[in-house]
Amino acid sequence: MALRVGRIPFLVCAPFFHDFLGRESEFSDVEFVDGPPSAHCAGLKNGSIHLSPASSITFAQKPGAFVLAPDICTSCSFEVRSVKLFSKVPIEDLSHKTVCLTAQSMTSINLLKILLQERFGLSPEYKSAPYAASDDACLLIGDQALEENERHRFAYDYDLGALWQDWQHVPFVFGAWIIAKSALEPGLEQTLLRYLQATRESIGRFRENPSKCLDRWLARYPVDLPRTVVENYYSALDYSFTDERKRSLSLFFEHAAALGLIKRVPTLEFL
Structure with a gap:
């Protein structure tokens, strides 16, 4: 075998x-x-x-x-660069906004939910589908996130590795x-x-x-x-x-x- x-x-x-x-x-x-x-x-x-x-x-x-x-x-080491939330609005304003979730990684999805709910006290509307122009934010990982970094299409982006380490003080x-x-x-x-x-x-x-x-x-x-x-x-x-x-x-x-x-x-x- x-x-x-x-x-x-x-x-x-x-x-x-x-x-x-x-x-x-x-x-x-x-x-x-x-x-x-x-x-x-x-x-x-x-x-x-x-x-x-x-x-x-x-x-x-x-x-x-x-x-x-x-x-x-x-x-x-603090930022991971390839697991990021891209948003039209500041993260603090995402309650009741639509956040699209990547289908590629459950760890990243659950980390985002923990950060938004426990660190920021937010309750967004999650959508398990590709990002559409009418949506407010999206979670991307891997090469897709790295490529989005270069496009600069969103007013705000947040590195989930950095958000966790800033909050919990561990990588x-x-x-x-x-x-x-x-x-x-x-x-x-x-x-x-x-x-x-x-x-x-x-x-x-x-x-x-x-x-x-x-x-x-x-x-x-x-x-x-x-x-x-x-x-x-x-x-x-x-x-x-x-x-x-x-x-x-x-x-x-x-x-x-x-x-x-x-x-x-x-x-x-x-x-």
């Missing part, structure tokens, strides 16, 4: 996956499945994939089914390497451990020479952004799952449970 890995073809995940492109024959026991975080959230829960750097809230949506890689995550964890416990069975566990070590090496190579690594990534997954914007983006990102970030993830789950967005606060369980 192959280890099925959910691969997210967004710039934010390039450090995780660039080093595997063109080296598939070296990982014949690994099968990559491309899709957005929402697809891999569903795949983890229904058993169609074994692991992914998926939306962090996935871990809490099926308690007891997963473990986390202990040292790798997707976080930021937000947007994605964690979530591993289904089925991948810990004898037939897959050694492949899993080898794959995660290769992922750590991939991150290390990206840090050493991001421009060269991006050449490989962008040849497979091009974006409509200036190269300088792409390369500068990584100055905001951090992939180390520190103790501080683990506390932040637990805090996020506490707020989500308080608002009924998840059933209960899970205990973090690591590989």
Whole structure:
């Protein structure tokens, strides 16, 4: 059986996956499945994939089914730049206004709801549909958010990573390497451990020479952004799952449970 890995073809995940492109024959026991975080959230829960750097809230949506890689995550240094609320009006005026939600990431959706309700005391009208000109605001993630940054179509934009850190004083964890416990069975566990070590090496190579690594990534997954914007983006990102970030993830789950967005606060369980 192959280890099925959910691969997210967004710039934010390039450090995780660039080093595997063109080296598939070296990982014949690994099968990559491309899709957005929402697809891999569903795949983890229904058993169609074994692991992914998926939306962090996935871990809490099926308690007891997963473990986390202990040292790798997707976080930021204050601003994340690729998870943003774009608005026609100041954030304080969004009560009873229409906010369109991306379908790509449940973590970002729930983070936005927590921020608007608990930090700002707002009750907007949420709409799970693409943004229309008549709408007041929209939540975008990933490459779509980075591209919207360059268009300057909205009077206001808010970085959700910055809003969380300014409020809670810890960096937000947007994605964690979530591993289904089925991948810990004898037939897959050694492949899993080898794959995660290769992922750590991939991150290390990206840090050493991001421009060269991006050449490989962008040849497979091009974006409509200036190269300088792409390369500068990584100055905001951090992939180390520190103790501080683990506390932040637990805090996020506490707020989500308080608002009924998840059933209960899970205990973090690591590989």
